[in-house]
Amino acid sequence: MRQGSAFDTVAVIDWSGGGDRGSRPCADAIWAGCVRDGRADAPLYLRSRAVAWDWLTTFLEGEARLNRRSLVCFDFPFAPPAGLTRALTGAEDSLALWDLLAARFDDLREGEDRFHVAAGLNALFPGEGPFWFNGRRGDIPGLPRRKPATLPPGLARMRKVETLAPGTFAIWQMGGQGAVGSQALTGMAFLSRLRRRLAGIRVWPFQPDEGRVLLAEVWPSLLRDDVRKRSADPALPPIRDAVQVAVLSQALWRMQVEETLAGALAAGGxxxxxxxxxxxxxxxxxxxxxxxxxxxT
Structure with a gap:
């Protein structure tokens, strides 16, 4: 097993907050790109979060048996803008927020989904609450379809890192082109369960870089030009999500070879x-x- 910031495997997962996308590979679904020991696997289509769970837990358990370290990256925010975590958990503990979200999803009744989780969180704040956009036909009490004029007191509009990455969205918007709210809520709950299931997981940048698995947040659009250039590559599926995970996983692996990945990880502080x-x-x-x-390949 490699030590410190060195990894035997780099995986990038393009997440989806939606439901099962069916057996035919498509856009706006979950895709995984993986590089192991410098060899890139073909992008993997994962039709649902349940399928992604089965694949990822099996994959990481296999890596652990081989005494390998993995960097596993997801393209959704690992924490909200300032104010929300403390308001919901009583402390600036993002991993406690993950656990709270997992419990909220576990408590959903039949027919409810991520939009109901957002409505429940809104109910803890005065006014309309921070979350908005309802992707369902029927109204959901507590979840406005349009962006509220103001946020509840004490909540920031965006994270610092989002102000440095033009084009990113804050988690408050639950749907629509480019929105990440659904991905963030379902994703943080998913990773809370993953941390309970598997030993040796650490979360960047909230925990020290040690253990067998380091989870990290990414944004593939940092490489939008490179993704566009690779979109015609016949070795890759003609689906942007698939190209993104291939390009970003290979770039992160190359950063490790060039000894620049550790510096990028240090910026997380x-x-x-x-x-x-x-x-x-x-x-x-x-x-x-x-x-x-x-x-x-």
Missing amino acids: EGGGEGWILGVGAEDALRRAARVSSCR
Whole structure:
């Protein structure tokens, strides 16, 4: 097993907050890209969160048996803007928020989903609450369809890292083009369960970089130009999500080879309790690695 910030495997997972997408690979679903020992696997289509759970737990258990370290990245915020975590948990403890969200999803009744979780969180605040957008036909009490004029007192509009990454969305919007609210709520709950299931998981940048698995937040659009260039690659599925996980996983692996990945991980300390996007603050190194990536397939 490699030590410190060195990894035997780098995986990038493009997440989805929606339901089962069916057996035919498609966009707006869950996709995984993986590089092991410099060899890139073909992007993997995961039709639902249940399928993603089965694949990821099996995969990481297999890596652990082989005494390998894994960097596993997801493209949703690992924490909300300032104020929400403390308001809901009583402390700036993002992992406690993950556990709270997992419990909220566990308590859903038949027919309820992430939009009902958002409505329940809104009920803890005065006014309309921070979360908005209802993707269902029927109204959900407590979840406005339009963006409220103001946020509840004490909540920030965006995280610091999002102000440094133009084009990112805050988690308050639960749906619509580019929105990440559904991905964030379902994703944080998913990772809470993963931490309970598997030993040796650490979460960047909230915990020290040690153990067998390091979870990190990414944003594939940092490499939008490289993704566009690779979109015609016949070795990749003609689906942007699939190209994104391939390009980003290979770039992160190349950063490790070029010894710039540790510096990118160190930048996460700037985010405090709000977390950080891996690659922000190290954009030049990330894009250079994407241009010269030479992972075998």
